Amino acid sequence: MNDPPHSDPRADLEAKTAFLLSPGSYPGFAGTVELVETHMARVFLTDRYAYKMKKAVRTDYLDFSTLALREHACREELRLNRRLTSEVYLAVVPLSLGSDGRLRLGDHDDEGNGEVVEWLVKMRRLPLETCLTECIAEVSAAELAPLLRHLCDFYRAAQPLAVDPVAYLRGLQQQVEHHRQQLLAPGLGLEQAGIHAVADFLLAVTRREAGLLGQRAVDGRIVEGHGDLRPEHCFLTEPPQVIDCLEFNFALRCVDPLDELGYLALECELLGRRDLGDDILSAYRRACADPAPALLEYFYKAYRALVRAQLAAAHLQDGAIAEPQKWRAKARRYLDAARHYGRRADAHAA
Known part of the structure; x- marks a missing residue:
């Protein structure tokens, strides 16, 4: 998928959001992607999974201001939430910018020239009626x-x-x-x-x-x-x-x-x-x-x-x-x- 013109996916939250709202960004998925926004994250809901992308925010109680800090927070979210869940918190997934200038949900492109520009926590969705x-x-x-x-x-x-x-x-x-x-x-x-x-x-x-x-x-x-x-x-x-x-x-x-x-x-x-x-x-x-x-x-x-x-x-x-x-x-x-x-x-x- 092409990124919006004149945007840099490395830093542009809206460019990343536009990509993640496209069903074609998720292999094998052809439905509708729903966006849920919180103070600290944007969560993208497919039929079976949720992908949480942290915002580059800093407050008196958290710091997500750099890519490295967001990666660390994602990995901590995975580790800590597995204490009280089973088979729900699945992976920390990179959002990569390929050598062709396009975003991909995954590691690197075939030539190995991809650059990770964001990290997301991938979760299995739970039945809403059981909440x-x-x-x-x-x-x-x-x-x-x-x-x-x-x-x-x-x-x-x-x-x-x-x-x-x-x-x-x-x-x-x-x-x-x-x-x-x-x-x-x-x-x-x-x-x-x-x-x-x-x-x-x-x-x-x-x-x-x-x-x-x-x-x-x-x-x-x-x-x-x-x-x-x-x-x-x-x-x-x-x-x-x-x-x-x-x-x-x-x-x-x-x-x-x-x-x-x-x-x-x-x-x-x-x-x-x-x-x-x-x-x-x-x-x-x-x-x-x-x-x-x-x-x-x-x-x-x-x-x-x-x-x-x-x-x-x-x-x-x-x-x-x-x-x-x-x-x-x-x-x-x-x-x-x-x-x-x-x-x-x-x-x-x-």
Whole structure:
């Protein structure tokens, strides 16, 4: 396929995108290619596979600004996601520029003169109807149980990380302050008093319950987890699959499983299935023999709700967006959830 005129496929995101949107770029495929865009990537969907191409972006928590960094991130995505999936993350595939000036999805041209200009993660597509967000209204506790066993087996097998309890507390506090400042950005239209109330509460708990939180690190409860455990990443297939872990930042994957599964429970509750949220944490406590008090569960949920509020609000800073009220309402909903769990934490405080 010819590239768009006057573009350099080595650096031009749109030239690469145009090539990857062409069905002829995928050997043996004659259907339609669908594009899904996120902040950090463009994902190209064929009938059976998904190809994820990372954008050349850099933020305070990731750096994809060079081809070498994107290749490393792709290989990490493959390695890390294989921990919770089977036969889903297939390969890291090069996008090459041949000596004839044309792009090819593959290594080099026949003469060996190809130049790799991008890297993509190739994945097997999973049935959409098995995604937890798609079936959450009807799914039963029995149908969810294999996924929970899969996750609990993962946490039990994970090597505890040597985390200094003071550093663990400091990391939580820094994250709270970061999300507070992001939510207070001008133009977001969010109530500042409510943001301060949530952040102040969370910081107060880290000081008041420093012994409880620090003991999680002392007891070896902190592991390298998934990092972004939401219902849309969970598939109730046989066996269950958990995709799209947070591959680009090790520190953000260093989590307490009670925090991470509390995050999944929170999202299920906000989708109308509080019962599933209760099932998730009950299954974890039994399987991983974790006697953590309810106060800790509610603290983690309030913290995750603050994080999600900031991520929703970040969409309002993307320039011209089609539905600003949607993202503003979503941020407010998460802030409301954070206040709710803060009240529940206070009710269980010693």
